[in-house]
Amino acid sequence: MAEVALRNVVKRFDNVEVVRNINLDIPNNEFVVLVGPSGCGKSTTLRMIAGLEEITSGGIYIGGEIVNDRPPKDRDIAMVFQNYALYPHMSVFENMSFGLKLRKFPKEEIRKRVDHAARILDITELLDRKPKALSGGQRQRVAMGRAIVRNPKVFLFDEPLSNLDAKLRVQMRTEIKRVHQMVKTTTVYVTHDQVEAMTLADRVVVMNNGIIEQIASPQELYHHPRTKFVAGFIGSPAMNFLRCRVEQNGVGMRVRLSDAVSLPVPQTKSGACKSAIGKELIFGLRPEHITEPRRDGQQGQFAAKLDVVEPMGMETMVYFTIDGQEVCGRVDPGSATGPGEPMSLCANMEHMHLIDPQSGAVL
Amino acid sequence: MSTAAVTAPVRQSISIGSSLRRNRRWALITSYIFLVIFAVFFLIPPYYMVVTALKSDAEVARMATNPWIIADGVTLDQFKILLTQTDFLVFFKNTIIVTVCVVAITMVVSVLAAFSLGRMKFWGSSILATGIFLTYLVPDTLLFIPLFQIVKSVGLLNSYWGMVLVYPTLTVPFCTWIMIGYFQSIPKELDEAALIDGAGHMQMLTKIFIPVALPGIIAAMIFAFTVSWAAFVYPMAFLYSADQQVLTVGTVTSLIRGDVYKWGMLMAGALVAAAPPLVIYAFLMDYYIAGLTSGATKG
Numbered sequence: 067m068a069e070v071a072l073r074n075v076v077k078r079f080d081n082v083e084v085v086r087n088i089n090l091d092i093p094n095n096e097f098v099v100l101v102g103p104s105g106c107g108k109s110t111t112l113r114m115i116a117g118l119e120e121i122t123s124g125g126i127y128i129g130g131e132i133v134n135d136r137p138p139k140d141r142d143i144a145m146v147f148q149n150y151a152l153y154p155h156m157s158v159f160e161n162m163s164f165g166l167k168l169r170k171f172p173k174e175e176i177r178k179r180v181d182h183a184a185r186i187l188d189i190t191e192l193l194d195r196k197p198k199a200l201s202g203g204q205r206q207r208v209a210m211g212r213a214i215v216r217n218p219k220v221f222l223f224d225e226p227l228s229n230l231d232a233k234l235r236v237q238m239r240t241e242i243k244r245v246h247q248m249v250k251t252t253t254v255y256v257t258h259d260q261v262e263a264m265t266l267a268d269r270v271v272v273m274n275n276g277i278i279e280q281i282a283s284p285q286e287l288y289h290h291p292r293t294k295f296v297a298g299f300i301g302s303p304a305m306n307f308l309r310c311r312v313e314q315n316g317v318g319m320r321v322r323l324s325d326a327v328s329l330p331v332p333q334t335k336s337g338a339c340k341s342a343i344g345k346e347l348i349f350g351l352r353p354e355h356i357t358e359p360r361r362d363g364q365q366g367q368f369a370a371k372l373d374v375v376e377p378m379g380m381e382t383m384v385y386f387t388i389d390g391q392e393v394c395g396r397v398d399p400g401s402a403t404g405p406g407e408p409m410s411l412c413a414n415m416e417h418m419h420l421i422d423p424q425s426g427a428v429l
Numbered sequence: 430m431s432t433a434a435v436t437a438p439v440r441q442s443i444s445i446g447s448s449l450r451r452n453r454r455w456a457l458i459t460s461y462i463f464l465v466i467f468a469v470f471f472l473i474p475p476y477y478m479v480v481t482a483l484k485s486d487a488e489v490a491r492m493a494t495n496p497w498i499i500a501d502g503v504t505l506d507q508f509k510i511l512l513t514q515t516d517f518l519v520f521f522k523n524t525i526i527v528t529v530c531v532v533a534i535t536m537v538v539s540v541l542a543a544f545s546l547g548r549m550k551f552w553g554s555s556i557l558a559t560g561i562f563l564t565y566l567v568p569d570t571l572l573f574i575p576l577f578q579i580v581k582s583v584g585l586l587n588s589y590w591g592m593v594l595v596y597p598t599l600t601v602p603f604c605t606w607i608m609i610g611y612f613q614s615i616p617k618e619l620d621e622a623a624l625i626d627g628a629g630h631m632q633m634l635t636k637i638f639i640p641v642a643l644p645g646i647i648a649a650m651i652f653a654f655t656v657s658w659a660a661f662v663y664p665m666a667f668l669y670s671a672d673q674q675v676l677t678v679g680t681v682t683s684l685i686r687g688d689v690y691k692w693g694m695l696m697a698g699a700l701v702a703a704a705p706p707l708v709i710y711a712f713l714m715d716y717y718i719a720g721l722t723s724g725a726t727k728g
Binding site for chain 1: 621622632636641
C-alpha cells in the first residue's frame with residue numbers, strides 16, 4: 067500500500083540516454099501501464115523502480131521514502147517477469163514461499179498466505195508440482211502467486227503476457243484485472259501491447275525514445291492524444307495521417323486534403339483551427355470515423371476509389387488513397403463496394419485532429 | 430485426366446519416401462560398421478588386461494600358448510599377491526585421500542569462481558574468465574619443473590599432500606570454465622527474482638544456482654576425479670618413497686624392476702585401479718553427458 071513517485075529520473079548506458087528525465091506520480095492502489103515501442107525505456111524504468119537497475123540521476127520514492135540506494139529486497143516490491151522466472155527445482159509451494167522463508171516468516175503464516183494466494187489464483191491443486199509440469203498460463207499464475215504472498219507495497223509486471231498464446235493472453239489479462247480488484251495494491255505494468263494497456267490501466271503512460279509522451283486515462287488517451295506519436299500508437303488500425311491545409315471558406319473553414327477532397331471543419335472545432343489557417347499541417351482521423359454516409363446531406367462526404375477491401379465480419383475495412391497517401395476506413399459490410407470500384411464515404415469531422423508537423427503536437 | 434493429375438504427385442511422394450528410407454538404411458549400416466570397429470579397437474586392451482590378470486605367472490611367461498585365451502584355468506593368485514605382498518593398498522589409500530581432497534578443493538574454488546565470473550559482472554570479469562581458461566592450455570609437462578621448486582619450498586616434496594596442492598592447477602581452470610558456461614545458461618531473471626525475494630548472493634548461489642546447475646557441477650566433479658585419479662607426471666616427479674606413492678606411479682614403479690615386468694600383477698593392479706572410475710561413470714554418466722552438452726541446447 068504505497069504511492070510511487072519518479073522525479074527527474076535519468077538512465078544512461080555508457081553514453082546512450084535510454085530514460086530522459088521522466089517524472090511520474092502513481093497514487094496508492096492505482097494500476098498504471100507503461101506502454102511504448104521496444105527500446106522506449108519502459109522496461110528500464112520498471113527495473114529502476116525494482117532496484118535491478120541503478121539510476122543515473124533523479125530520485126525514486128516508494129511510500130514517500132527515497133529508495134535510490136536500497137537493494138531490491140528492501141524496497142518491499144514484487145515483480146512478475148516475462149519468462150516467469152520460476153525456480154525450476156522447487157515445487158509451486160516452495161516457489162511461492164521462497165521469499166517468505168528468506169524473511170523468516172513462521173511456518174503457519176507461510177502456509178496460510180500460500181493457501182490464500184493459491185485460492186485467489188485457482189492453483190491450489192498444483193502446489194506440489196514442479197514448474198516444468200505446468201502450462202504457460204499456470205506458470206504465469208504461480209509467478210503472480212509468488213508476488214501476492216509477499217503482500218508487497220508495489221506490484222511490478224514486466225510484459226507478463228508476451229509469452230502466452232493469443233487466447234490465453236486475453237484470459238490472463240482479465241485474470242490480472244480481477245486479481246488487482248481483489249488485492250488492491252499499487253501496480254506498475256509494462257507492455258508493448260496497446261490493447262493490454264487500454265484494458266488494464268487506470269492510467270496509461272505512453273513512452274517513446276526515453277521520454278513520457280502522455281499520461282492519461284485510456285479514454286482520454288484515445289480521444290484526446292496530445293502528440294502525433296500517441297495518436298498513431300494507440301488504436302488499431304492506426305489513425306490516418308494526411309497532409310492538409312486549413313482554408314477559410316466564407317463563414318466556415320475547410321481542411322483541404324487534395325485538389326479533389328476538402329472537408330468542412332465543424333463549429334465545435336473552429337475555435338481551435340483559427341490559428342491554423344493557411345498552414346501546412348497533418349490531419350488525423352481514426353478509421354472508425356471514416357464510414358459510409360449514414361444520413362442524407364451529412365457533412366464531410368467525399369468519393370474514393372477503393373484499393374483493398376477487408377471484410378472482418380462485423381465491419382469491413384476499406385483502403386484507398388487521397389493524394390497518394392493511404393487511408394483506412396471502417397464501413398458497414400453491406401455498404402462496401404469491391405476493390406477498384408468507387409464508393410461514397412463520410413468523414414466524421416467532430417473527431418478530427420490537427421497536428422503540427424514540426425513539433426508533432428496535436429493542436 | 431483428373432485421376433492422372435491426382436495420382437502423379439502420390440507416386441512421386443512414394444519414391445521420395447523410399448529413397449529416404451534407403452538413405453537412412455545406408456546411414457545406419459555405415460554407422461554400425463564404424464561403431465563395431467571402434468568398440469573392438471577400444472575393448473581389446475581391457476580384454477587383454479582381464480585375461481592376463483587371471484592367468485598364473487607361469488602361463489604368462491610361456492611363449493607357446495595363445496595369449497588371447499586362458500589355457501591353464503582361471504586363478505586369482507595375481508590379486509592375492511598384489512593385495513598382500515605389495516604396497517598396492519597403501520597406494521590405493523593415498524590415491525583416495527588425494528582425490529577426495531582435490532575434488533573438494535576444486536569444487537569449492539571453481540563454483541565460487543564461476544559464480545562470480547559468470548554472474549556478478551565486474552570490471553575485468555570477462556578477461557579474467559578467458560585468462561583462467563588459458564592457464565588450462567599450459568601442459569603439466571611444462572609446469573612440473575617450476576612447480577617442483579614451489580612444492581619443495583613449502584616442504585611437501587615426497588608427500589601426497591603435495592599432490593593435493595598441485596592437482597588443482599589442472600582441475601580448477603577447466604572446471605571453472607565448465608561452470609561459467611553452465612551458470613551463464615541460467616536465465617538472468619532467476620537471480621533477479623531471487624534478489625527481489627530477498628536472497629543475498631550467497632543464498633542465491635546455494636539455494637538457486639547450485640541446485641539448478643547440479644548436472645554441470647557433477648560433470649565438473651567427474652572431470653576433477655578423473656584427472657586426480659589418473660595423474661602421472663606430478664607424482665612421478667614429486668613422490669619417491671612407497672608409503673607416499675599413488676596408484677598410477679606406484680603400480681608401475683613397484684611392479685617393474687629393471688627389465689622384469691610382473692605382467693600378471695600389473696594387469697591386476699590396473700584392473701583394480703580402473704574400478705572406481707568405472708563405477709562412478711556408470712552411475713553418473715547421464716549427468717555427465719547432460720552437463721557437457723547443456724550449453725549446446727540452452728544457448
